[in-house]
Amino acid sequence: MNWNKYTLEDRKIPGITGFAIVLIIVSLYIQSKLVLFLAVFFLFVVICNHLYLKRAGDRLFFENISEKQRYFVNDKGQWSLTFRNDGDPILKGELKVYFDQYVASEGEKFESSHLMNEISIPFSLYTKQTKKINLSFSAKRRGIAKIRKLEIYIPSLVGFGETVLESKYFIKQQAVVYPEPIPVKGLKEQMSVHQGVNVVPYSVYEDRLGYLGTRDYVPSDSFNRIHWKASVRKQGLQTKIYEKISEKGWIIALNVSDGHSITGNLEELLSSITEIAYFAFHKQIPYSLCINVRTAGSTPFHYLPKGEGKEHLQKVLETLASISNQNSSLPYEYMLSFYSMHLEYQSFFIHAGIRTEDTNRMLLNLSKYGATLFQIKIEQEHGLLSELVIHPERRGLL
Amino acid sequence: MNRVAAVIYHFTLEIILGFLSLFLFYINKKQLPPILLLGALCSGSIILISLLLVKFRNKGKGLYFITVFPLLLVIWQQSDLPLFMGIGLGLIIFWRGISLFDDVSDHSESLLLLLSFFIGLIAIIYSAMSGYPYQSEMIYLLIAQLVIVLIGGYFRKWNLIKKDKSKFALYFFNIMAVITAIGAMITILLKYIQFIFFAILQFIVFLFTSVAEPLFSILQYLFSLVGNDGRKANLIRGRGLLDVADKYQVPSYEKTESILYILLILGAVIFIFYLFYKKKLKPQTLTIDSSSVITVSEGMFRAGQSTLSRWRIKPPEDIIRREIFELEKYAQKLKLGRLPFETLEEWWKRVGLLGSNDSIAIYEKVRYGDGTSLYEEQILIKREIRQLKQQLKNIRKSILEKKKIHNSKLSKRLSLKNFI
Numbered sequence: 027m028n029w030n031k032y033t034l035e036d037r038k039i040p041g042i043t044g045f046a047i048v049l050i051i052v053s054l055y056i057q058s059k060l061v062l063f064l065a066v067f068f069l070f071v072v073i074c075n076h077l078y079l080k081r082a083g084d085r086l087f088f089e090n091i092s093e094k095q096r097y098f099v100n101d102k103g104q105w106s107l108t109f110r111n112d113g114d115p116i117l118k119g120e121l122k123v124y125f126d127q128y129v130a131s132e133g134e135k136f137e138s139s140h141l142m143n144e145i146s147i148p149f150s151l152y153t154k155q156t157k158k159i160n161l162s163f164s165a166k167r168r169g170i171a172k173i174r175k176l177e178i179y180i181p182s183l184v185g186f187g188e189t190v191l192e193s194k195y196f197i198k199q200q201a202v203v204y205p206e207p208i209p210v211k212g213l214k215e216q217m218s219v220h221q222g223v224n225v226v227p228y229s230v231y232e233d234r235l236g237y238l239g240t241r242d243y244v245p246s247d248s249f250n251r252i253h254w255k256a257s258v259r260k261q262g263l264q265t266k267i268y269e270k271i272s273e274k275g276w277i278i279a280l281n282v283s284d285g286h287s288i289t290g291n292l293e294e295l296l297s298s299i300t301e302i303a304y305f306a307f308h309k310q311i312p313y314s315l316c317i318n319v320r321t322a323g324s325t326p327f328h329y330l331p332k333g334e335g336k337e338h339l340q341k342v343l344e345t346l347a348s349i350s351n352q353n354s355s356l357p358y359e360y361m362l363s364f365y366s367m368h369l370e371y372q373s374f375f376i377h378a379g380i381r382t383e384d385t386n387r388m389l390l391n392l393s394k395y396g397a398t399l400f401q402i403k404i405e406q407e408h409g410l411l412s413e414l415v416i417h418p419e420r421r422g423l424l
Numbered sequence: 425m426n427r428v429a430a431v432i433y434h435f436t437l438e439i440i441l442g443f444l445s446l447f448l449f450y451i452n453k454k455q456l457p458p459i460l461l462l463g464a465l466c467s468g469s470i471i472l473i474s475l476l477l478v479k480f481r482n483k484g485k486g487l488y489f490i491t492v493f494p495l496l497l498v499i500w501q502q503s504d505l506p507l508f509m510g511i512g513l514g515l516i517i518f519w520r521g522i523s524l525f526d527d528v529s530d531h532s533e534s535l536l537l538l539l540s541f542f543i544g545l546i547a548i549i550y551s552a553m554s555g556y557p558y559q560s561e562m563i564y565l566l567i568a569q570l571v572i573v574l575i576g577g578y579f580r581k582w583n584l585i586k587k588d589k590s591k592f593a594l595y596f597f598n599i600m601a602v603i604t605a606i607g608a609m610i611t612i613l614l615k616y617i618q619f620i621f622f623a624i625l626q627f628i629v630f631l632f633t634s635v636a637e638p639l640f641s642i643l644q645y646l647f648s649l650v651g652n653d654g655r656k657a658n659l660i661r662g663r664g665l666l667d668v669a670d671k672y673q674v675p676s677y678e679k680t681e682s683i684l685y686i687l688l689i690l691g692a693v694i695f696i697f698y699l700f701y702k703k704k705l706k707p708q709t710l711t712i713d714s715s716s717v718i719t720v721s722e723g724m725f726r727a728g729q730s731t732l733s734r735w736r737i738k739p740p741e742d743i744i745r746r747e748i749f750e751l752e753k754y755a756q757k758l759k760l761g762r763l764p765f766e767t768l769e770e771w772w773k774r775v776g777l778l779g780s781n782d783s784i785a786i787y788e789k790v791r792y793g794d795g796t797s798l799y800e801e802q803i804l805i806k807r808e809i810r811q812l813k814q815q816l817k818n819i820r821k822s823i824l825e826k827k828k829i830h831n832s833k834l835s836k837r838l839s840l841k842n843f844i
Contacts, residue, residue, distance in 0.1 A: 032832050038534040045541040049548070054618050056552040059611045060563040067607040068541075068570055074599060117592050118581035150585045152592065183596060185577035186534055190829060 028088050029178075030194050033079045035187035043072055075184040078114060082180045082189045085113035086151070092198040096344075097165040099206050103129070104162045105173065105199050111151040115183070121149040122177040123161060128169035128203050132162055142174060149178060168205040168296065170348050173197040204343040207301035208294065210402065210409035232268035240264040275332060276313035277372035278302060279362070281379030283318060283355035291404045295378045296346050298402050298409030302376070303346075307339045314372060315342055318361040319353040325364070327356050332370055362388040371395070377414060378402040390416045426583075428474045430528040433576045435470045435520055437536045439463065440569045444543045444562065451547065451556045459561070461503055466517060469496055473521035488518060527817075533573045540569050574600070744790045744797045747809045754813055758820040777815050783808045 046065040053061035089108040097103050107123070123145045131145055151157050165171075176193040240256045243263030256264040278299055282288055289295070299315075306313050317328040328345055330338070362385070375397045377389065393399050399414035443459055450457040472492045476484035493514045500510030524531065544566045551559040578596050582589065610617070739749045748768070755761045755775070762771040768787055772779050783805055789795040797805075 032829055034828060034832070036534045038532075038538040042534070042538050042541050045538075045545050049541075049545060051621075052545070052549055052552070053614075054621050056548075057614070057618070058548075058552075058559070058563070059614050060560055060567075061548060062614055062617075063607050063611040064563055064567050064570070066610045067567070067603060070603040070606055071570070071574065074603060115592060115595055118584055148584070150587070150592075152588045152595075155588075181581060183578070184599070185574055 028090075028194055029083055029086070029191040031083060032190045032192070033187065034190065035076070035079060039072055039075070039186050043069065046072075071184055072186075075182050075186050078183050079187055079189045081114055082116065082182075083113065083178065083191045086111050086116070086178070086191065088176065088193065090195065090198050094200050094202060096202045096204065096340075097129075098204050099165050099167065101165045101203075102132070102162065103165065103201055104160050105201070107159045107161065107173075107176070108156060109151060109159070110156045111153060113153065115150075115152045116178075116180050117150055117183055118181060119149040119151075120179040121147045121159070122175075122179070123147070123173060124175040124177075125173045126169060126171040128165065128167045128171040129163040129201055130166050132164055163201075165201065165203040168203055168293065168347055169350060171201045171203065173199060202344055202347050205293075205296045205300045205346045207304055208297040208408050210298050210301045210305075210411050212411040213302065213305055231271050233271045234268060236269045238267045238269055241267055275372040276302075276306065276311060276374040276376055277316065277332075277365070278313060278376045278378065279316045279318075279358075279365070281318055281358040281377070281381075281385070282349065282353070283358065284380050288351050288353070288355065289379055291379075292349070292351070294404040294407070294409065295402065296349060298404070298411075299378060300343065300346060301409065302402075302411070303339055303342045306334065307336070310334055312338075314370065315345060316361055316365060316369075317345070317349060318356040318358050319349060320356045325369075327361050327364070329369065332372065358382075359384045359388050362392070366392060366395075372397070374398050374400065376400045376402060376411070386416050389414070390418060427525070427528065428471070428478060430580070431474045431521070431524045432467070432470060433572070434524050434528055434531055434533070436467070436572060437533060437540075437569060437576075438520060439466050440565050440572075441536055441540050441543070443565055444540055444547060447547045447558075447562050448543070448550070450558075451551050451554055454554075454556060456558045456561065458503065458505070462513075465496055465499060465513065469514070469517045470521055473517065474525055477521070477525045485518075485522065488521075493518070533577065537569065537573055540566060742790055742797065743802050744787060744805050747805050748787055751809050751812060751816075755816055758816055760816055760819060772812075775816070776819055777812055779808060779812055 046068045049061055049065035050069075053059075053065060087110045089110070091106075091108075095103055105125075107121075124142050125145075127141065127143050130143055145161065147159060149157075174197075176191075176197065178191040179188055180191065181188045240253050240260075241264065243252060243257075243265045247265045251265050253264045253266045280295060280299060282292060282295075284290065303313075305311075312332045312334040314332040315328070315330040319328050320326060321328055328349075330341055330345060333341075358379070359382075366388075373396060375389070375392055377385075377399065378401065381389075381401070389399055393416065399416065400411055401414040403410045403412065439462075443457065443462070446457045446459075446462075469492050473484070473488050476487050476492070478484075480487055496514050496517075497507070497510050500507070500513070544562065547562055548559065550556075551562065582592055582596070585592065739746050752762050760775045762768075766774070769784050771777075772784075786797065786801045786805060790797050
C-alpha cells in the first residue's frame with residue numbers, strides 16, 4: 027500500500043452507540059417497533075461509517091513518476107499528480123501537497139521564512155476513476171524542489187469522522203532550479219596567458235612537437251622555423267606552423283562552511299561560480315569543481331572532474347543547485363589535501379569562501395607545485411575575482 | 425445563502441433537542457407539548473434573523489428587536505402560555521442566531537445527537553413507565569434528528585462538488601436504503617428477537633441456578649457438619665426474640681443500602697477526580713509535541729506575564745488600533761498571540777497570516793505617526809481583520825489536527841511497543 031493511514035472517528039459515536047444498545051433492550055421490554063428501528067438504524071449507520079473509514083483509500087493509487095525537470099529562476103513549470111481509485115468513492119476530500127519553497131505556486135507571495143509550501147486542493151474521486159492534478163508553479167530560488175509529502179483527508183461518506191492518508195514513499199518528481207549568475211569583476215582580465223598543453227585559436231605559445239603543416243616563408247620568420255626538407259621539395263622557403271597552445275584548466279573550490287555552520291554568503295558565492303561556469307562555457311575552458319559538502323562514495327565531497335561544453339555546464343549547474351543550508355560540510359583542509367593527493371591537478375586554482383590559517387598553508391603548498399591561486403570575493407551583490415597572494419610564514423631564528 | 429441554510433440546519437437540530445427535553449416536563453401531564461407552535465415560531469424567527477444579519481450585518485441585531493421580536497410576542501399572546509416564556513424564547517432565538525451566524529463550523533452535530541439520544545432514552549423509558557400517549561412523536565423526532573444529521577452532513581459535501589453529482593448521490597442513497605431496509609427487517613422480526621432475547625436470559629438464569637443449586641446444597645451440608653453448634657446457640661438465643669428480630673431486619677437492610685450508596689457516590693467522585701487528573705496529566709506527557717515546544721520558548725521571553733498585563737489595559741480609543749487590539753486578544757485565546765517585542769508584520773509572518781502591506785502601513789501611521797485614520801481605511805482594516813480572524817481559526821485548527829494525528833501516531837507506537 028502507498029499510504030500510511032490514520033482514522034479519526036468522531037469521539038461521541040461510542041457514547042451514542044451505547045445509548046442505542048440500551049434502546050434496543052428497552053425496545054424489547056416496551057415492545058416498541060419504532061424504538062427498535064431507531065436503534066438498529068443508528069447502529070448500522072455507525073457500522074457503515076466504521077467500515078467506510080476503514081476501507082477508504084485502500085485501493086487509491088498514486089502514480090509515482092520519476093521525473094527531473096530543470097528550470098531557471100522565474101520559469102514556469104508544473105508537476106502532475108495522477109491518482110486512480112479502485113476502492114470506495116471519495117467525496118469532498120482534501121489533498122494537501124507539501125513541497126520545498128524553491129518553487130511556489132503562482133500568485134503566491136514568496137517569503138523566505140517559510141520552510142515548506144503547502145497547497146490544499148479539493149479532491150473527489152468516484153470508483154474506477156482517475157484524476158490528474160496539475161500543479162503549476164514558478165521557480166523562485168536556486169535549489170532542488172521536491173514534493174515532500176502528500177496528505178489526503180477523506181471525510182466519512184456517512185458523516186462521522188475522517189481518514190487521513192499520508193504518502194509513504196518519496197515522490198520522485200523533482201524540479202531543479204538553476205542558480206542565477208551575478209557579475210564577477212576581473213574575470214576577463216585573469217584569462218590564461220601561460221604556456222600549456224591545450225590547443226587554442228590564439229596564443230603566443232606553440233607546441234613544438236605538434237606541427238600542423240607549412241606555409242610560405244615571410245622575412246620576419248626565424249631561421250629555425252624553416253622546414254628544409256619541404257623547402258627543397260617545393261623549391262621555395264617554407265616555414266613550419268605549430269599548434270597554438272595555452273595552459274588551461276581551472277579548478278574551482280568552494281568552502282561552504284564558516285566555522286561550524288554554513289557560510290552566510292552561500293548564495294552569492296554560488297552565483298559567482300555560476301557566472302564563471304558560463305564564462306568558461308563560452309570560452310571553451312575546461313574546469314573542475316570541488317565543494318566541501320559531504321557525499322557518499324569514493325570521493326567524500328562534491329567533485330566534478332574536468333570537462334567542458336554543454337553537458338558539463340549542466341552538471342555543474344545541477345550540482346550548484348543541490349547545495350543547501352541543510353547539507354553537512356566537510357573540513358575544507360581535508361578536501362584540499364584529498365585534492366592534492368588523489369585528484370587531477372589543475373594549474374589555476376580558484377578559491378571561494380572563508381579562508382583560515384590552515385587553508386592558507388594548504389593553498390601555499392598548492393602554489394608551490396605551480397598552481398596560480400585566485401579567489402572570489404563578494405562585494406555588494408557582485409563577485410570579484412582576484413589573484414591570491416599568500417606570503418609564506420616567516421619563522422624567526424632562535 | 426449557504427450560510428443561512430447552514431444556520432437553519434443547525435438550529436433545527438437544536439430545536440429538536442429542545443423539544444425532546446420539553447417532552448420530559450409534559451410526560452407527567454399526559455399532554456403533547458406545543459411543538460407545532462414552537463416549531464413554527466422558532467423556524468420563522470431564525471430565518472428572519474439570519475436574513476437580517478446577512479443584509480444589514482450588525483444593524484440586523486437591532487432590527488431584530490424592532491421587527492421580529494414584537495411579532496413573535498404578539499403571536500405568543502394568542503396562545504395561553506405565559507408571556508415571560510415568550511420573551512425567553514425570543515432572547516434564545518436571538519442568541520442562537522447570532523452565535524450560529526458568526527461561526528457555524530464551530531458547532532458539532534454529533535454532540536447534539538449524543539445529547540438527543542441521552543434525553544430521548546430517558547424520555548422513552550419514563551414515558552413507557554407512565555403510559556404516555558404521545559411516545560411515538562418523541563421517537564419520530566429522534567429519527568428525524570438522526571436523518572437530518574446524516575442528510576445535512578452529506579448534502580454539505582455533495583453541494584460543493586461539480587462532477588459526478590448524480591453518481592455520488594446514488595451511492596449515498598443506496599447505502600441509506602440498504603440500512604433502512606435492514607432496520608425495517610429487524611423491526612419486523614421484533615417478536616422473534618424478543619423471544620430469542622428472553623430465551624437467552626432464561627437460559628442464563630437457568631444456568632446460574634443449576635450451577636448455584638448444588639453449591640448451596642454443598643454449603644448447607646458443610647454448615648450442618650461444622651457450624652452446628654454455633655447455629656444452635658444462635659437459634660436458642662433467637663427463639664424468644666423471633667418477633668423482634670423480624671422487625672429489626674428492615675433497618676439492617678437500610679444500613680447496607682446506605683453503605684452501598686455511599687460506596688457508589690465515592691466511586692463516582694473518585695471517577696470524576698480521575699478524569700480531571702487525567703486531563704491535567706495529558707499535556708505534561710505530550711511535551712514532545714512541537715507546538716508545546718513553542719510555548720516553552722514563549723515562556724523564556726516572559727510573554728505570558730507581559731501579555732497578561734497588556735490585556736488589563738483599556739482598549740485604545742482609535743478605531744483601527746482597537747481592531748488590531750481585538751485581533752491580538754483573539755489570537756491570544758487561540759495561543760497564537762503576539763509577543764511583546766514583535767512588530768505587527770513580524771507577528772503575522774511568524775504565525776503565517778497573510779495580511780496586506782496597506783493595513784500594516786495604516787496601522788503604523790495611526791500608531792506611531794501623527795496621522796488620523798480615514799473612513800475608507802477603517803473599513804479596509806475592518807474587512808481585513810475579519811479575514812485574518814478566519815485565517816487564525818484555520819491555522820489553529822490545522823495545528824490541532826496535526827496534534828491529533830501526532831497523538832494517534834504516538835499512541836499507536838506506544839501500543840505497539842507494549843505489544844512487543
